[in-house]
Amino acid sequence: MRFLLFLTFIFTISINSFSQAWVDCGIKGGYGITNLINSNVWNESRVEPLISTGYAYGGKLGLNFNINYQVTLDFIAKSSNQKYLFEPSQSMGKWEKNITYNSFDMPLLFRHNSDNGSYLEIGPQISFIRGVTETLSNNPIDRKDYFEATNFGAVFGFGSFIVGGDNAYLVFGLRLHYGFQDILSSAGGKNSKNYYPINNGEMDVYESGFEFDSYKPTNPISGLVYLEFNYDLAYLVRSNCKRTVLRFF
Numbered sequence: 001m002r003f004l005l006f007l008t009f010i011f012t013i014s015i016n017s018f019s020q021a022w023v024d025c026g027i028k029g030g031y032g033i034t035n036l037i038n039s040n041v042w043n044e045s046r047v048e049p050l051i052s053t054g055y056a057y058g059g060k061l062g063l064n065f066n067i068n069y070q071v072t073l074d075f076i077a078k079s080s081n082q083k084y085l086f087e088p089s090q091s092m093g094k095w096e097k098n099i100t101y102n103s104f105d106m107p108l109l110f111r112h113n114s115d116n117g118s119y120l121e122i123g124p125q126i127s128f129i130r131g132v133t134e135t136l137s138n139n140p141i142d143r144k145d146y147f148e149a150t151n152f153g154a155v156f157g158f159g160s161f162i163v164g165g166d167n168a169y170l171v172f173g174l175r176l177h178y179g180f181q182d183i184l185s186s187a188g189g190k191n192s193k194n195y196y197p198i199n200n201g202e203m204d205v206y207e208s209g210f211e212f213d214s215y216k217p218t219n220p221i222s223g224l225v226y227l228e229f230n231y232d233l234a235y236l237v238r239s240n241c242k243r244t245v246l247r248f249f
Contacts, residue, residue: 022064024232029057030175032224034080036099036183040216041084041198047210050083050096056105056224068113072121076105080222084197098135099197101147101183101220103127107155117161125177127151127220134197146188146196151220153179159226167232174225182217191215 034054041047058076065071079102087094109123128150132143159173182190189195197218198210 021066022232024062024064024230026060026062026171026228026230027058028060028074028076028226028228029055030224030226031055032174032222034082034220034222034224036082036197036218037221038216038218040212040214041218044198044210044212046087047198048085048087050085052081052083052098054078054080054222054224056226058105060228062111062230068115070111070113072107072109072111074105074107074109076107078103078105078127078222080220082197095137097197099143100133100135101129102131103129103151105177107177109155109157119159119161119171119173121155121157121175123155125153125155127153127179129183143188143196146185147183148181148185151179151181151183153177153181153220157226164230169230171228171230172226173228174223177220177222177224179220181219183220184218 032053034052035049042049056076056078058074060072060074062070062072079100082099082101084097084099085094086097105125105127107123107125109121111119111121113119129144129147132147134141134143155175155177157173157175159171162170162172164170184190184196189199193213193215194211195215195218
């Protein structure tokens with residue numbers, strides 16, 4: 001709630017401060033690599049984190065102060081994955097586990113658009129975890145309780161305009177995200193030596209024996225390529241009564 005109030009405050013101040021700005025909107029979709037980073041898991045020789053992929057789609061609103069500087073707020077539905085290959089011993093063989101964690105992401109980004117058509121963007125992001133599913137031996141299990149409801153992180157991206165006109169244009173870019181907070185909850189073994197996703201709380205027979213010397217946090221990370229279609233929506237102008245109003249193109 002505080003984050004949403006902060007967004008509203010920033011947007012209101014910006015509107016009142018830049019009377020010649022304009023608003024744009026857009027839709028976007030992305031695909032790329034998603035992972036859960038945990039130093040204990042990544043250093044465990046009996047567990048191999050596999051390259052995993054995910055996708056995202058959604059829209060954005062942007063406030064352009066001029067042709068070079070912009071603030072954007074995105075509304076993104078994202079599906080991330082992390083696959084693991086387990087081999088506790090030769091006698092037990094190998095098996096895979098896949099964890100799918102779905103989130104609703106809201107990045108607030110400052111974007112600099114250069115004169116040659118490229119751009120850079122950076123800013124904070126809040127993610128709301130909507131669901132978590134673990135799949136082992138084709139058996140899906142709900143693991144949402146093992147994850148925190150929200151996660152704060154940061155986003156850095158860059159890209160370039162591809163084609164377009166004065167008010168509508170296509171953009172291609174790469175966006176990197178890192179979650180600063182531990183994504184696990186107490187139900188998932190947070191602050192214990194035996195925690196998810198290596199162990200499942202109930203310690204099923206396939207995954208017993210994985211216990212670490214100390215606890216390490218689990219942080220989400222991703223790198224997705226995005227295709228974005230933007231449309232310049234309206235100018236912000238001052239009326240005769242000194243109020244800021246939208247004038248659509």
